[in-house]
Amino acid sequence: xxxxxxxxxxxxxxxxxxxxxxxxxxxxxxxxxxxxxxxxxxxxxxxxxxxxxxxxxxxxxxxxxxxxxxxxxxxxxxxxxxxxxxxxxxxxxxxxxxxxxxxxxxxxxxxxxxxxxxxxxxxxxxxxxxxxxxxxxxxxxxxxxxxxxxxxxxxxxxxxxxxxxxxxxxxxxxxxxxxxxxxxxxxxxxxxxxxxxxxxxxxxxxxxxxxxxxxxxxxxxxxxxxxxxxxxxxxxxxxxxxxxxxxxxxxxxxxxxxxxxxxxxxxxxxxxxxxxxxxxxxxxxxxxxxxxxxxxxxxxxxxxxxxxxxxxxxxxxxxxxxxxxxxxxxxxxxxxxxxxxxxxxxxxxxxxxxxx
Numbered sequence: 001x002x003x004x005x006x007x008x009x010x011x012x013x014x015x016x017x018x019x020x021x022x023x024x025x026x027x028x029x030x031x032x033x034x035x036x037x038x039x040x041x042x043x044x045x046x047x048x049x050x051x052x053x054x055x056x057x058x059x060x061x062x063x064x065x066x067x068x069x070x071x072x073x074x075x076x077x078x079x080x081x082x083x084x085x086x087x088x089x090x091x092x093x094x095x096x097x098x099x100x101x102x103x104x105x106x107x108x109x110x111x112x113x114x115x116x117x118x119x120x121x122x123x124x125x126x127x128x129x130x131x132x133x134x135x136x137x138x139x140x141x142x143x144x145x146x147x148x149x150x151x152x153x154x155x156x157x158x159x160x161x162x163x164x165x166x167x168x169x170x171x172x173x174x175x176x177x178x179x180x181x182x183x184x185x186x187x188x189x190x191x192x193x194x195x196x197x198x199x200x201x202x203x204x205x206x207x208x209x210x211x212x213x214x215x216x217x218x219x220x221x222x223x224x225x226x227x228x229x230x231x232x233x234x235x236x237x238x239x240x241x242x243x244x245x246x247x248x249x250x251x252x253x254x255x256x257x258x259x260x261x262x263x264x265x266x267x268x269x270x271x272x273x274x275x276x277x278x279x280x281x282x283x284x285x286x287x288x289x290x291x292x293x294x295x296x297x298x299x300x301x302x303x304x305x306x307x308x309x310x311x312x313x314x315x316x317x318x319x320x321x322x323x324x325x326x327x328x329x330x331x332x333x334x335x336x337x338x339x340x341x342x343x344x345x346x347x348x349x350x351x352x353x354x355x356x
Contacts, residue, residue, distance in 0.1 A: 042075040069093055098122075112137040135156055135157060150182070152175040207305060213300045213301075219238050254272060286306075287304050
């Protein structure tokens with residue numbers, strides 16, 4: 001058995017031109033890979049590595065980052081004629097194979113050329129290798145921010161491949177490329193999911209976040225597909241363009257608000273209309289906050305605009321109902337007195353006023 005400190009393996013040493021070309025190909029493949037095809041990309045890379053080295057199976061095991069060192073996900077490849085059942089790996093703790101886990105946590109690359117290399121005391125490891133009829137195994141740890149992030153394993157069943165230091169360096173280099181690609185693509189997926197959650201939240205709340213910079217009048221919305229029914233490609237890109245969507249009679253109130261908050265720096269809230277082509281006027285409630293630079297000048301204004309059209313229509317309908325009731329009550333000849341919950345009079349029609 002051989003073990004190597006992963007930090008001591010120089011990626012430029014002990015490597016054949018064939019391996020160099022393959023590493024470059026794998027790297028370019030992941031640079032072009034769409035994040036949604038991550039699983040396909042990983043399995044394809046494992047297959048290429050196996051074909052180049054004589055391994056007949058490979059696995060990339062991602063490890064949880066909560067200190068338990070459990071297998072969060074398992075990506076596997078095996079030749080068609082290999083009977084291998086790696087299922088059930090997910091959720092298993094690598095500490096169940098303590099001998100192997102101890103060396104991997106010491107950043108050792110483990111090369112087991114024969115089952116006889118495994119200590120008799122390492123019972124779980126021996127039982128696993130024996131059950132899989134493995135003749136040769138290489139395990140490479142991958143660390144991120146000081147924690148074990150993943151493990152790659154390459155193995156052969158029927159024959160014992162003559163894996164030399166060049167092969168071990170190749171396995172190490174490929175693992176580094178896989179780890180970097182997974183980190184980048186998972187970050188892309190998380191960002192896409194975050195944007196989707198933000199857009200769903202905005203849609204559910206009928207709101208959108210935005211940012212306006214007074215110095216160049218630029219206006220940006222938070223990566224969503226539409227605002228109040230206006231598609232993204234038709235949204236205003238400047239404050240001046242935004243005013244074209246707002247009825248002129250609402251401009252003065254907006255101007256007064258911005259004059260005040262530019263001076264005081266305090267958060268603000270204002271309601272105004274927003275003209276949507278084909279829909280008519282939408283009522284928006286805008287909450288914003290100015291952000292000033294070191295020189296005291298306003299660098300940008302950030303805020304959220306919410307569609308309150310339904311609420312506004314309900315308020316207007318209620319007001320009309322109240323006005324109608326007032327007219328009706330005022331016109332009848334009987335005296336009408338209304339009191340609040342505390343028994344205080346809050347309305348008298350003219351007939352009641354004459355009686356009192």
